[in-house]
Amino acid sequence: MTDYNAKDLSTKGIxxxxxxxxxxxxxxxxxxxxIENTPLNRSYLAYCIAKERGQFKKAVSLCGxxxxxxxxxxxxxxxxxxxxxLHGNREDAIRIYRDGLKFxxxxxxxxxxxxxxxxxxxxxxxLARSNPLNKYLGLLLTRLGLR
Numbered sequence: 464m465t466d467y468n469a470k471d472l473s474t475k476g477i478x479x480x481x482x483x484x485x486x487x488x489x490x491x492x493x494x495x496x497x498i499e500n501t502p503l504n505r506s507y508l509a510y511c512i513a514k515e516r517g518q519f520k521k522a523v524s525l526c527g528x529x530x531x532x533x534x535x536x537x538x539x540x541x542x543x544x545x546x547x548x549l550h551g552n553r554e555d556a557i558r559i560y561r562d563g564l565k566f567x568x569x570x571x572x573x574x575x576x577x578x579x580x581x582x583x584x585x586x587x588x589x590l591a592r593s594n595p596l597n598k599y600l601g602l603l604l605t606r607l608g609l610r
Contacts, residue, residue, distance in 0.1 A: 469499035476507055485514045502529035503538065510542040519550045537569040544575060557581060583610065 476491030489511035495504045506529040513522035526543040533539060540563025547556035557579060560572050585592045586600040604610035 469495045469501075469504070472498070473501075473504055473507070476511075480507070480511075485511055489515050502532040502536070505529045506536075506539045506542045510545055513546040513549050519546065522546045535566045537563040537566045537572060539563075540566075541569060541572050541575070544572070548575075553579065586610070 472491045472495035476488045476495060479485070479488035479491060488507070492504055492508040492511055496508050505525050509522040509525035509529070512518050512525070523543065523546060526539060526546060530536075530539045530543065540559050544556040544559040544563070547553075547559060557576070560576050563569060563572050582592075583601070585594075585597045586604065587594070587597050590597050592598075601610065
């Protein structure tokens, strides 16, 4: 019965997050962690704590602990990346998202990276990105499917 309640609370918390109601999600995940302290529950709780309470150190710590227990779960990387973005740390968020993609194609992580506008490095690294040679070589290689 306890497992069912924790799973039910987790499901309701994820639904609340998907609807943009992070306050309700915070309440659901706090209760879920009290009943069943799973890495996934802690990971989502960490994101909610960062978003609603601004406790970034605690959130990073909680999510990091969840990642140590389940290093191959890309949802932890998604939540940690979102925490870094809330804190204004774009570079770490991108790094974490890319690390998460190593464990499988998570469409949510891909959406986050697309929204951030990640660009590929210039073709010729010692030239400026705006250099016409870099620009047109990049376009050409992309159209040929080599980049």
